[in-house]
Amino acid sequence: MTERKPRKDAVRNREAVLAAADVLFTRCESPADVTMADIATAAGVGKGTLFRAFGDRTGLIRALYAARLEPVREAIEEGPPPLGPATPPLERVPALLDAVLCFKLDNRHLALALEGNGSDSPYRAEHYERWHTLLHDMLERIPGLTDSAFTAHALLAAVRADLVEHLAGHEGLPREEMRGHLASFAAALLGTRPRGG
Template sequence: MPERKPRADALRNRESVLAAADALFARCDSPESVTMADIAAAAGVGKATLFRGFGDRTGLIHALFEMRLAPIRLAAEEGPPPLGPATPPHRRIPALLDAVLCFKIDNRHLALALEGTGGGSPYAAEHYERWHSTLQEALEHLPGPADSAFTAHALLAATRADLVEHLLGQQRMTRDQLRSDLKAYTARVLGSPASVD
């Protein structure tokens, strides 16, 4: 039996819900303050539509995060340099980490909300495993770090949404400072000089 295509109104509702959730997370003071009722009201749909389409708040946050992250993920999986798999690891790893960091800076509240949906652990979130395995695979092509799995975890820890929020919000670091510090840290971990491209 062929798979049924979603109805046009269901697709419109999904797009409206994602757009409304995106706007609410972008301007909220705290990701916890955005409720399913808020999103339903902003999208002009009933709460039942949200639960039918996304299962729960976590499912909605995952869908929104994936929609936002898809272009970066696609570039990392099959794109050209500097993110794509054909890039030498010593250039690709800093580029991947910079892309993740910039994404989390640009989507601070959404990233915080997602990291809070992994059963209390951001490491249980689906996107984390993808980035970890991508970095680990790249690290395995370098002569430096012996434990590529741990090194990938340690590098990703520098891009955690709660750390990004702390450094930008409480420590008043700028985007450029944060990117520069991450680049220098990554170069030290990889044992290469922090060159400016």
């Protein structure tokens, strides 16, 4: 049985909705300000189209987040060093954390909307489980490191969207300073020295 291709207008509508949501989340003061009605109006589609395509607001946010994250995912799964799979874990773990931090800095409102939607524990979200599994697997390959599952959680806690928003948005911590603090934190946990340190 062959899988049915989506109709051209459905594909076009989906792209319009994701583009409209992208703009609205980028420009908003708070992710909670962006409603499905706002997105439908900006995309030039009916609200029913949104619900049919994405299920609900969380489904739409997940789809937009996944689309934006795709280049990072590709770099991690198939790319060259320092993110790619051929990189030794002691170098790859800090590179992965830095990539996640930079992604969340560049997509603060969207990351906040996804991680703070209140519908479920953020630790059971698909994107979190993917990052945790990847980090856990890398940490398992580092000799002498114990409790790699907890260490993966601790490292991911340092790049939670609410912390990134607090540091960047409320405290005004510059991007490069945040990246430096994260590199030092990872190095301390891993027993290495940060690059340039």
